[in-house]
Amino acid sequence: MVTVPLSVTNIHIKIILMIKAITGTKDILPAEISKWQYLENLLRNIFENFNYREIRTPVFEETALFARSIGEETDIVSKEMYTFKDRSETSITLRPENTAGVVRAFIEQSLGAQQPLNKLYYIGAMFRQERPQAGRLRQFHQFGAEALGSTSPLLDAEMIQIAYYILKNLGLRNLVVKINSLGIPEVRENYKNVLRDYLKDKKDKLSEDSRKRFDTNILRIFDSKIEVDQQIMKDAPLLIDYLDEQSKNDFDVVKSYLTKVDIPFEVDPALVRGLDYYTKTTFEIVSGSVGSQSALCGGGRYDLLVEELGGKPTPGVGFAAGMERILLACENEKSLQLPEDSIDVYLVRIENGLELDVAEIASKLRREDLQCDYDYLNRSVKAQMREANKYNAKFVVFVGGDEYKRGELSVKNLSNGDQQLIKFDDTAALKQLINN
Numbered sequence: 001m002v003t004v005p006l007s008v009t010n011i012h013i014k015i016i017l018m019i020k021a022i023t024g025t026k027d028i029l030p031a032e033i034s035k036w037q038y039l040e041n042l043l044r045n046i047f048e049n050f051n052y053r054e055i056r057t058p059v060f061e062e063t064a065l066f067a068r069s070i071g072e073e074t075d076i077v078s079k080e081m082y083t084f085k086d087r088s089e090t091s092i093t094l095r096p097e098n099t100a101g102v103v104r105a106f107i108e109q110s111l112g113a114q115q116p117l118n119k120l121y122y123i124g125a126m127f128r129q130e131r132p133q134a135g136r137l138r139q140f141h142q143f144g145a146e147a148l149g150s151t152s153p154l155l156d157a158e159m160i161q162i163a164y165y166i167l168k169n170l171g172l173r174n175l176v177v178k179i180n181s182l183g184i185p186e187v188r189e190n191y192k193n194v195l196r197d198y199l200k201d202k203k204d205k206l207s208e209d210s211r212k213r214f215d216t217n218i219l220r221i222f223d224s225k226i227e228v229d230q231q232i233m234k235d236a237p238l239l240i241d242y243l244d245e246q247s248k249n250d251f252d253v254v255k256s257y258l259t260k261v262d263i264p265f266e267v268d269p270a271l272v273r274g275l276d277y278y279t280k281t282t283f284e285i286v287s288g289s290v291g292s293q294s295a296l297c298g299g300g301r302y303d304l305l306v307e308e309l310g311g312k313p314t315p316g317v318g319f320a321a322g323m324e325r326i327l328l329a330c331e332n333e334k335s336l337q338l339p340e341d342s343i344d345v346y347l348v349r350i351e352n353g354l355e356l357d358v359a360e361i362a363s364k365l366r367r368e369d370l371q372c373d374y375d376y377l378n379r380s381v382k383a384q385m386r387e388a389n390k391y392n393a394k395f396v397v398f399v400g401g402d403e404y405k406r407g408e409l410s411v412k413n414l415s416n417g418d419q420q421l422i423k424f425d426d427t428a429a430l431k432q433l434i435n436n
């Protein structure tokens, strides 16, 4: 007996696995792009009013840059960075923030030699491997500013003012500006000893994280959200009571300026911020509208960073603001009422065979700087009208019929239904009609 094997050779089973976006990253779709563009235009405008110029630096840098500037013991460097070796075995990191990159560019491109004070701003994607949640992503976007070259506390206050104006201009109401001063490094080091003394016999009662911070980054214990830690820190000595004269005076100027320009603020002596490079003023603006991840922006002065990264001693101050979080606050407060997307003209082809004519008219209108579109899918007149409405077209131009044979186009204003004829070649008349 002969057995015939069952052949499956002509049956192809194709399994295509869906590739999804990386956890913690987000697509920004056309439906939401207008609020991003609105925010970007607004912030550019405000930065330019304060005479800041945009700088664009690479999204990846040598790992050492971040380790040296942000600090090895910070959460960002110790556990959140996307770090990998490239093909030449260089350790590369996707930027977790942009102060380090801007300062690196400032030093490398000798910007300080070109002018004594550089006022710079940036917008771009940042990367941190954090646990994603509302308002916390692994690729997120920040805008921010750095002013390099002056110790003037007016600049510290200016940073707060710019950030506050941007948020206020977005219609946000539920904002609190928190400010603090960390003093000069000697003061801070002395104070760390005072804090160490205070915590010495309470250390065992602290949470595990805070016990670790006791040795690595003691100031950050103030950031703990854990009840036992907060109870202990409530009575801790405060850095603000140990400030040197200069830091105290500078802090007074910051407060006076904010008062003069009507920006309400709170002094928060526990505001230490996570990064190592801060000196003197630090600040945060928090929102009551975005849940637990409430900081919309933060910044401060970093007078020693340029030198630590190998540049000539140059004082600096800056801030960074999280764009997803800001837009989330806007959404929760319904503070942004943007006009619906629309186009100027939709061309409706009312008989077949005129596809090229429609394309030609569209190209003329587009050259006249009108937003214009037409049907590429061979759809019926009814379906084309539906499309015109979907795009929120202000006008429809009908191409075809007796009018067209006479060299005319029928133009319909979709908001009031008015219809009129214009000469086929008279794009200027059409433009005027649309713009009126």
Ligand code: AMP
Pocket: 097, 128, 130, 135, 136, 137, 138, 140, 141, 142, 295, 296, 297, 298, 299, 320, 321, 322, 323, 324, 325, 326
């Ligand atoms: P930082 O550089 O940590 O001071 O952050 C400045 C601002 O960036 C914060 O106030 C947030 O608004 C935003 N931000 C920081 N980390 C994230 C993240 N993982 N996802 C979204 N926004 C973030």
